[in-house]
Amino acid sequence: MTASTSSLGYAVLGLLARSAATGYDLTRRMHRPVGWFWTAAHSQVYPELARLESGGLVEHDVVEGAGPRPTKRYRLTRAGRVRLRDWVAEPAERAPDRDPLMLKVYSLWLLDRPQAVALVEATRTDHAARLEVYAAQEREMQARPEALADPGTREFAAWATLRAGISFEQHRLDWCDWLLARLRD
Amino acid sequence: MTASTSSLGYAVLGLLARSAATGYDLTRRMHRPVGWFWTAAHSQVYPELARLESGGLVEHDVVEGAGPRPTKRYRLTRAGRVRLRDWVAEPAERAPDRDPLMLKVYSLWLLDRPQAVALVEATRTDHAARLEVYAAQEREMQARPEALADPGTREFAAWATLRAGISFEQHRLDWCDWLLARLRD
DNA sequence: ATCACCATGTAAGCTGTTACATGATTAA
DNA sequence: TTAATCATGTAACAGCTTACATGGTGAT
Numbered sequence A, B: 001m002t003a004s005t006s007s008l009g010y011a012v013l014g015l016l017a018r019s020a021a022t023g024y025d026l027t028r029r030m031h032r033p034v035g036w037f038w039t040a041a042h043s044q045v046y047p048e049l050a051r052l053e054s055g056g057l058v059e060h061d062v063v064e065g066a067g068p069r070p071t072k073r074y075r076l077t078r079a080g081r082v083r084l085r086d087w088v089a090e091p092a093e094r095a096p097d098r099d100p101l102m103l104k105v106y107s108l109w110l111l112d113r114p115q116a117v118a119l120v121e122a123t124r125t126d127h128a129a130r131l132e133v134y135a136a137q138e139r140e141m142q143a144r145p146e147a148l149a150d151p152g153t154r155e156f157a158a159w160a161t162l163r164a165g166i167s168f169e170q171h172r173l174d175w176c177d178w179l180l181a182r183l184r185d
Numbered sequence C: 001a002t003c004a005c006c007a008t009g010t011a012a013g014c015t016g017t018t019a020c021a022t023g024a025t026t027a028a
Numbered sequence D: 001t002t003a004a005t006c007a008t009g010t011a012a013c014a015g016c017t018t019a020c021a022t023g024g025t026g027a028t
Helices: A007-018 A023-031 A042-054 A078-089 A100-106 A113-141 A154-183 B007-018 B023-029 B042-054 B078-089 B100-106 B113-141 B154-183
Strands: A058-063 A071-076 B058-063 B071-076
Touching: A007 A023, A007 A042, A007 A058, A007 A071, A007 A078, A007 B100, A023 A042, A023 A071, A042 A058, A042 A071, A071 A078, A078 B113, A100 B007, A100 B154, A113 A154, A113 B078, A154 B100, A154 B154, B007 B023, B007 B042, B007 B058, B007 B071, B007 B078, B023 B042, B023 B071, B042 B058, B042 B071, B071 B078, B113 B154
Parallel strands: none
Antiparallel strands: A058 A071, B058 B071
């Protein structure tokens, strides 16, 4: 009866809780800004919407749009909102630990020193660039500081994920610098 | 000819570069310590070893052991070592951004304040516990500081991944504290 | 005797990626 | 007219998880 919902399902519900959207809209938002912590291709989104609808968690009506098939605008049902809230309140599982960079660092002893330095420098550059993207996003958000003042709002929730991203990039930068200092003795 | 190797394949090669091992050994090491940044079940490891062997990257001989089937001890071939080193030297892709915690935080505005605080506190506790595990591991490593002094050794490489883990947990703890301070205005 | 550990494999199912398929509207 | 954007779907494949399947040795 209460069909189980995957993380992808909750990602979709989380977006629809903020505003009604087409599958196409959801796919775009799964690229940015939600893509920073959860991504999905449109080929995943459409079947997932059908599953959620058959479970009574979302519903749609048809609006006129630009595609060859009817354009469907989805919104959360009351049951969907309850299901999402219950899931959010449960303790979060850890993200699966699968980091290709760490796999490389574990075998860093196979490289000669200049190669090792180059690998870490490239990583550093990548994190610095991402940090700049996040920081720009945060400046944009802080243009309306009153929306971020209340931690009960959706704007604050989005800001909290951004802050986590900024903190992560900063930690990786610091780690790169720690490693580079040792590699360049 | 040069069959492409997956991340899992490189994880196995990276372990075998350090020492010869059975599939069972590799599976254990994929749980701990390598499991902190790459995990694999034995049902993945055995077929992967067969693939790597058919590609000439690893080879095995049969030793006496305790199982119902012959016990196979695998080691890296010269080609396997070259393949691994080439892969390590290439720039690393980013870990796929799929973090269920951030998915929940994005919808944190659906919870009442005590529920939100409880979620972040549970997360904080989890990261504090993991940090303690890593710190204990590091103390163990630092018992022989001469092994960590040279950044060209496998011991140093393992330490570098540990440092990244410690840094990550610390960043998450700080972020939890930042968020808790705001939720408990 | 029972349990933990050693040891290797296969099969089914779920999740995610890439490719296939179609077609209208709007701006350069 | 050509490309980008809007818009929705299916199919094939790759990777990972969980369950099935077998059986020996050593410690409690």
